[in-house]
Amino acid sequence: MRSAYPSYVALSGGVGGAKLALGLSRAVSGDELLVVANIGDDFEHLGLYICPDLDTLAYTISGLNNWQLGWGRNDETWNFMDTLADLGGEAWFRLGDRDLALHVRRSRRLRDGASLSSTAKEIAFRLGVRCAICPCSDDPIRTMVTTDAGELEFQRYFVEQRAVPRIRSLRYQGAETARPSTTFVDALSGDGLKAVIICPSNPLLSIGPILAMRQARDALQHTPVPIIAVSPLRSGKAFKGPTESNMRDLGMTPDSLGVAQYYGSLIDGIVIDHSDADLAPQIRELGISVTFADISMPAPEDCERLAREVVGIVERNEIRKQVVE
Amino acid sequence: MRSAYPSYVALSGGVGGAKLALGLSRAVSGDELLVVANIGDDFEHLGLYICPDLDTLAYTISGLNNWQLGWGRNDETWNFMDTLADLGGEAWFRLGDRDLALHVRRSRRLRDGASLSSTAKEIAFRLGVRCAICPCSDDPIRTMVTTDAGELEFQRYFVEQRAVPRIRSLRYQGAETARPSTTFVDALSGDGLKAVIICPSNPLLSIGPILAMRQARDALQHTPVPIIAVSPLRSGKAFKGPTESNMRDLGMTPDSLGVAQYYGSLIDGIVIDHSDADLAPQIRELGISVTFADISMPAPEDCERLAREVVGIVERNEIRKQVVE
Numbered sequence: 186m187r188s189a190y191p192s193y194v195a196l197s198g199g200v201g202g203a204k205l206a207l208g209l210s211r212a213v214s215g216d217e218l219l220v221v222a223n224i225g226d227d228f229e230h231l232g233l234y235i236c237p238d239l240d241t242l243a244y245t246i247s248g249l250n251n252w253q254l255g256w257g258r259n260d261e262t263w264n265f266m267d268t269l270a271d272l273g274g275e276a277w278f279r280l281g282d283r284d285l286a287l288h289v290r291r292s293r294r295l296r297d298g299a300s301l302s303s304t305a306k307e308i309a310f311r312l313g314v315r316c317a318i319c320p321c322s323d324d325p326i327r328t329m330v331t332t333d334a335g336e337l338e339f340q341r342y343f344v345e346q347r348a349v350p351r352i353r354s355l356r357y358q359g360a361e362t363a364r365p366s367t368t369f370v371d372a373l374s375g376d377g378l379k380a381v382i383i384c385p386s387n388p389l390l391s392i393g394p395i396l397a398m399r400q401a402r403d404a405l406q407h408t409p410v411p412i413i414a415v416s417p418l419r420s421g422k423a424f425k426g427p428t429e430s431n432m433r434d435l436g437m438t439p440d441s442l443g444v445a446q447y448y449g450s451l452i453d454g455i456v457i458d459h460s461d462a463d464l465a466p467q468i469r470e471l472g473i474s475v476t477f478a479d480i481s482m483p484a485p486e487d488c489e490r491l492a493r494e495v496v497g498i499v500e501r502n503e504i505r506k507q508v509v510e
Numbered sequence: 511m512r513s514a515y516p517s518y519v520a521l522s523g524g525v526g527g528a529k530l531a532l533g534l535s536r537a538v539s540g541d542e543l544l545v546v547a548n549i550g551d552d553f554e555h556l557g558l559y560i561c562p563d564l565d566t567l568a569y570t571i572s573g574l575n576n577w578q579l580g581w582g583r584n585d586e587t588w589n590f591m592d593t594l595a596d597l598g599g600e601a602w603f604r605l606g607d608r609d610l611a612l613h614v615r616r617s618r619r620l621r622d623g624a625s626l627s628s629t630a631k632e633i634a635f636r637l638g639v640r641c642a643i644c645p646c647s648d649d650p651i652r653t654m655v656t657t658d659a660g661e662l663e664f665q666r667y668f669v670e671q672r673a674v675p676r677i678r679s680l681r682y683q684g685a686e687t688a689r690p691s692t693t694f695v696d697a698l699s700g701d702g703l704k705a706v707i708i709c710p711s712n713p714l715l716s717i718g719p720i721l722a723m724r725q726a727r728d729a730l731q732h733t734p735v736p737i738i739a740v741s742p743l744r745s746g747k748a749f750k751g752p753t754e755s756n757m758r759d760l761g762m763t764p765d766s767l768g769v770a771q772y773y774g775s776l777i778d779g780i781v782i783d784h785s786d787a788d789l790a791p792q793i794r795e796l797g798i799s800v801t802f803a804d805i806s807m808p809a810p811e812d813c814e815r816l817a818r819e820v821v822g823i824v825e826r827n828e829i830r831k832q833v834v835e
Contacts, residue, residue, distance in 0.1 A: 231614050232557055232621065264587050268611035272636045274618065282607040286593035289556050293599065296557065311597045 190375025198391020202384030208492025215315035225328035225394030360397035515700025523716020527709030533817025540640035550719030
């Protein structure tokens with residue numbers, strides 16, 4: 186008999202994380218998977234409440250994503266944005282005509298008093314996502330980036346400034362008081378849980394905001410199942426995005442060892458690329474199991490392949506849960 | 511030397527009125543014309559501030575209007591709306607992808623503290639409108655329609671209910687306290703003013719809200735120049751919209767005589783269709799001059815033709831100003 190709770194909880198940001206989440210949604214049945222999304226990138230723009238990671242997850246898992254662009258929807262048009270620019274409006278954050286409908290719909294529901302979790306559930310259902318997706322919290326968390334050019338809201342840093350300014354520090358505004366969403370904490374304590382997967386997202390910008398919630402971190406540390414990260418870096422390079430420069434800026438080693446060091450005792454195992462085998466001994470010294478795989482995911486089939494390898498590790502009980510005092 | 515104020519002030523609603531406004535913008539030079547728009551149809555929808563008549567005017571005069579549909583923009587796409595419907599959102603009020611940009615831009619500017627007048631001016635400039643367009647007021651006026659099915663907001667009656675319910679009464683909520691926009695009242699008292707034209711719009715739904723402002727009505731009654739209406743009805747039929755049924759519902763004669771009776775002593779002249787010549791004697795008994803013209807405007811050339819006839823009446827001083835005690 187199947188549990189009312191998921192077997193797998195995946196923590197994820199956008200692009201890279203969403204690819205593994207897609208793979209997991211194909212590797213296990215829909216009701217076995219809960220994907221918990223970063224909300225540190227969320228922001229209000231043009232009067233709309235925009236959740237880039239929740240949306241990238243919903244689009245990617247439903248197969249509506251733009252695989253080439255890495256964000257937004259396929260079969261998209263840009264007439265709204267082009268006209269807004271003609272009218273003198275803000276055009277630095279590109280919103281496609283179809284994508285826009287999702288933001289308008291969610292903003293309306295939130296104004297009507299709906300929680301972010303319920304809007305995410307409704308949108309995922311409408312888009313045909315078969316697994317569960319929830320925000321890490323229904324309270325706001327905003328990643329603020331202090332750069333050489335001063336403190337910037339995340340999207341100003343990431344999109345408007347193209348992640349070019351050097352980062353001096355990060356803070357996750359609101360995380361101190363934000364409570365993890367009910368769906369998230371319930372899943373972590375639910376019977377039937379087999380593993381928590383940290384998707385190959387930017388540790389600092391995508392997973393950091395989730396872990397910055399004390400209750401979430403506590404719940405993760407006390408979960409009896411293994412927590413397994415998949416490295417977002419291969420040979421010290423990110424597949425997309427500023428992960429390596431972010432890590433370097435903040436004094437971390439910009440490779441899979443640095444990722445393992447960042448998660449530390451929170452994780453029990455990490456999946457790194459075959460080409461990073463030389464880093465394995467140092468990672469194992471941290472008490473973290475290491476598994477090798479081809480971590481590149483250029484196409485949906487690769488997402489499923491990598492996800493099946495991660496699920497296989499769990500099903501075969503290859504990762505021993507670390508004992509936390 | 512040209513005056514700083516317009517020579518012609520045109521009061522207008524959407525479609526039919528906008529056609530004559532387009533014609534006037536071609537018949538006189540850009541700085542000679544101010545088009546004053548009805549705002550009784552304005553409403554908030556999907557978190558956006560929507561001004562159907564201001565927008566139809568801006569689109570029509572700039573040549574961006576959808577001539578077939580009678581509203582919205584040409585070269586429009588509907589991906590936003592289709593996706594919103596897929597997401598379970600409200601789809602009864604159709605907003606095209608390009609049109610939407612205008613509503614988002616205006617809503618943003620209004621939230622930033624801009625007046626409706628300044629947003630109208632900015633939008634008209636961006637769209638390439640050469641004459642001036644202003645709302646009749648910067649304060650809200652909302653036309654409320656009491657029907658057999660209860661009181662409805664204007665757009666619920668007009669769009670959602672397709673103007674089908676029988677009207678029992680109308681009220682222009684906010685009109686008692688709304689002040690006419692500065693541009694409007696300044697133009698009425700400006701030197702160089704030659705005439706006020708009441709465009710062939712629905713008298714009850716499009717011109718009524720403007721006239722319901724006491725200050726506007728006073729200013730119109732005291733202006734020394736002739737006020738000339740162009741009838742929106744030919745042989746008792748409207749070219750588009752529910753004018754005749756609205757008039758009938760409210761106990762008025764649904765023809766050009768009924769229009770003249772509605773405006774009464776406010777107007778000095780009316781332009782009616784040749785085919786309505788039999789109504790002229792009764793209209794003249796009201797002390798209103800009657801001029802005949804072909805009032806149909808199926809294409810832009812017709813708009814310009816009719817506008818030139820109206821301007822000709824003014825330039826030839828054919829309408830004697832009625833003396834109001």
